[in-house]
Amino acid sequence: MIVLRKMRPRDVLLVGATGLRARPTRAVLSALGIAIGIAAMVSVVGISASSAADLDRKLAALGTNLLTVGPGRTMFGDDAYLPDESVAMIGRIGPVRQVAATGAVPDTKAYRNDRIPAAETGGLSVRAAGLTLPGTVGASLRSGVWLNAATARYPATVLGAEAATRLGIGRVGVNVLLGGRTFAVVGILEPVPLASELDSAVLIGWPVAHDLLGFDGHPTTVYTRADDAQVTAVQAVLAATANPSAPNEVEVSRPSDALAAREATDQTFTALLLGLGAVALLVGGIGVANTMVISVLERRSEIGLRRSLGATRGQIRTQFVAESLLLSLLGGIGGGVLGAVVTSGYAVLQGWPAVVPVWVLAGGVGATVLIGALAGLYPAVRASRLSPTEALANV
Amino acid sequence: MTGPAVVELERVSKTYAGGVTALDDVSLRIERGEFVAIVGPSGSGKSTMLHLIGTLDRPSSGWVSIDGYDVSVLSDRQLSALRAQRIGFVFQHFHLAPGRDIVSNVADGLLYSGVPEKQRKLAAEAALVRVGLGDRLTHRPHELSGGERQRVAVARAVVGEPTLLLADEPTGNLDSASGASVIELLTELHAAGTTVLVITHDLSIAGSLPRQVPMMDGRVIA
Numbered sequence: 001m002i003v004l005r006k007m008r009p010r011d012v013l014l015v016g017a018t019g020l021r022a023r024p025t026r027a028v029l030s031a032l033g034i035a036i037g038i039a040a041m042v043s044v045v046g047i048s049a050s051s052a053a054d055l056d057r058k059l060a061a062l063g064t065n066l067l068t069v070g071p072g073r074t075m076f077g078d079d080a081y082l083p084d085e086s087v088a089m090i091g092r093i094g095p096v097r098q099v100a101a102t103g104a105v106p107d108t109k110a111y112r113n114d115r116i117p118a119a120e121t122g123g124l125s126v127r128a129a130g131l132t133l134p135g136t137v138g139a140s141l142r143s144g145v146w147l148n149a150a151t152a153r154y155p156a157t158v159l160g161a162e163a164a165t166r167l168g169i170g171r172v173g174v175n176v177l178l179g180g181r182t183f184a185v186v187g188i189l190e191p192v193p194l195a196s197e198l199d200s201a202v203l204i205g206w207p208v209a210h211d212l213l214g215f216d217g218h219p220t221t222v223y224t225r226a227d228d229a230q231v232t233a234v235q236a237v238l239a240a241t242a243n244p245s246a247p248n249e250v251e252v253s254r255p256s257d258a259l260a261a262r263e264a265t266d267q268t269f270t271a272l273l274l275g276l277g278a279v280a281l282l283v284g285g286i287g288v289a290n291t292m293v294i295s296v297l298e299r300r301s302e303i304g305l306r307r308s309l310g311a312t313r314g315q316i317r318t319q320f321v322a323e324s325l326l327l328s329l330l331g332g333i334g335g336g337v338l339g340a341v342v343t344s345g346y347a348v349l350q351g352w353p354a355v356v357p358v359w360v361l362a363g364g365v366g367a368t369v370l371i372g373a374l375a376g377l378y379p380a381v382r383a384s385r386l387s388p389t390e391a392l393a394n395v
Numbered sequence: 396m397t398g399p400a401v402v403e404l405e406r407v408s409k410t411y412a413g414g415v416t417a418l419d420d421v422s423l424r425i426e427r428g429e430f431v432a433i434v435g436p437s438g439s440g441k442s443t444m445l446h447l448i449g450t451l452d453r454p455s456s457g458w459v460s461i462d463g464y465d466v467s468v469l470s471d472r473q474l475s476a477l478r479a480q481r482i483g484f485v486f487q488h489f490h491l492a493p494g495r496d497i498v499s500n501v502a503d504g505l506l507y508s509g510v511p512e513k514q515r516k517l518a519a520e521a522a523l524v525r526v527g528l529g530d531r532l533t534h535r536p537h538e539l540s541g542g543e544r545q546r547v548a549v550a551r552a553v554v555g556e557p558t559l560l561l562a563d564e565p566t567g568n569l570d571s572a573s574g575a576s577v578i579e580l581l582t583e584l585h586a587a588g589t590t591v592l593v594i595t596h597d598l599s600i601a602g603s604l605p606r607q608v609p610m611m612d613g614r615v616i617a
Contacts, residue, residue: 004472005507007506015506018492018494302492305484306506307475309478309504310476310477310480310507311475311479315507388446392490
């Protein structure tokens with residue numbers, strides 16, 4: 001009686017690995033193609049996920065409850081103004097916790113001293129600022145102090161982070177020239193993520209702006225913090241509260257939304273890079289297929305021998321598919337590790353939390369299995385169709 | 396006669412694509428326990444005969460029966476199982492895997508019979524001891540002489556205890572001393588009960604065996 005026997009799964013694996021072990025350099029090189037594709041995809045997704053995690057962390061620290069109110073345009077296209085009372089009125093909305101305003105002081109430039117040519121304004125804006133501003137926008141001071149009720153009446157100024165850099169000022173206690181008047185620098189701010197316009201601002205007290213620089217007293221940006229649960233409701237009533245006679249001339253925005261939107265634009269870029277990674281993976285897959293085709297050509301006598309030892313066509317096919325799967329799996333796992341290392345390295349360098357989503361690792365390995373199977377199928381079928389006598393004749 | 400013949404060919408012809416007739420109306424019967432030489436010059440059709448007897452190929456016409464099984468009605472899987480369990484091959488060029496030790500090479504003789512790896516290795520070691528290579532188990536093929544390599548190939552062929560051992564020019568790549576020792580080994584295996592069929596063009600080797608089947612131009616002569 002002839003007994004038909006199947007190969008044990010362990011033997012399938014062992015036989016699949018023999019071809020790779022016989023030519024380790026070739027196996028590593030062709031697995032490298034797959035590895036680079038997977039590594040590219042894993043690190044692109046990982047870096048973008050890490051950046052998103054960092055933004056989430058930042059937003060959690062900064063709060064998403066900051067709303068800003070500014071003047072828009074009138075129906076005729078002229079610049080609109082916020083009424084002077086708008087700050088106080090916004091402060092009376094129930095869920096509003098904090099409110100602070102800045103007002104641009106028109107036609108006033110800031111210079112390090114009187115030797116600087118008038119044209120070199122450095123793109124800085126001089127703004128009158130309410131005393132509650134740092135608490136409201138979440139700004140902290142790099143050095144010096146914030147304005148108080150006393151210094152707000154005198155020529156004292158606090159510089160935004162970028163403004164200090166552009167003016168070439170690294171410490172407090174020096175003087176700058178604002179609108180031709182000498183002001184003493186009493187403080188320098190850290191960058192403000194939710195109100196980046198303050199970074200290039202030169203901030204002075206409301207009274208001194210009025211007295212010395214002819215400031216008209218109209219607020220140009222009102223910052224408010226509302227209860228987290230009421231942010232949307234507050235956002236809805238802000239325009240009408242700020243300027244009841246012309247709510248359409250008021251612009252309300254939520255800076256955390258803008259940050260999230262910027263992240264969303266990064267996502268399209270991520271999709272593009274992911275596409276490039278997929279192309280690399282495809283090229284890697286073709287490399288594996290190529291290796292397998294050559295391998296089958298070179299190993300005709302081995303195929304003939306195995307047929308004479310009793311291998312069926314199916315078992316020859318299985319052997320080469322297993323070899324191809326192992327090869328691409330090797331690349332997939334190597335690429336996953338490489339991608340995770342690249343992501344972690346980049347995240348650490350940027351001070352982000354390192355995040356490698358499990359789905360991308362699982363997807364990567366899944367993709368390599370698919371590629372390995374596809375790349376191995378054609379060579380495997382060719383190997384199995386080889387007539388044993390022809391294979392043996394080929395030494 | 397007890398049981399069917401190990402090899403039975405009846406009016407077998409083989410014509411290859413292109414019209415070359417390699418075997419022309421050949422009939423042959425080999426009983427269990429015989430030690431036979433198929434002898435003839437190159438082109439006489441003896442390799443084709445080996446392929447047909449080894450079930451590696453099917454005849455164009457005629458009837459082939461191996462160990463009682465009609466080859467024409469067996470599927471690829473059944474033929475493969477027949478080879479795995481009943482037929483051992485020895486080739487002129489040894490066909491050993493270069494990177495693997497000789498125990499692994501011999502163990503491959505049982506790979507397609509569903510024997511677990513541990514048992515395969517044990518059986519391989521026993522077979523290597525039987526062919527006189529018990530002290531070389533961890534060697535790789537390139538560390539052995541040609542005669543020793545052919546002994547490894549013989550061990551691989553007999554590790555599954557086949558009914559029929561087919562040797563295709565087993566001494567073709569060996570010097571005369573090594574060749575003689577391989578024939579001696581085959582004689583020992585025959586004495587132990589294996590049916591052995593040697594294909595050779597060497598008349599002196601063929602003459603030393605109990606039965607000769609001379610071939611010429613695709614026919615059995617005399």
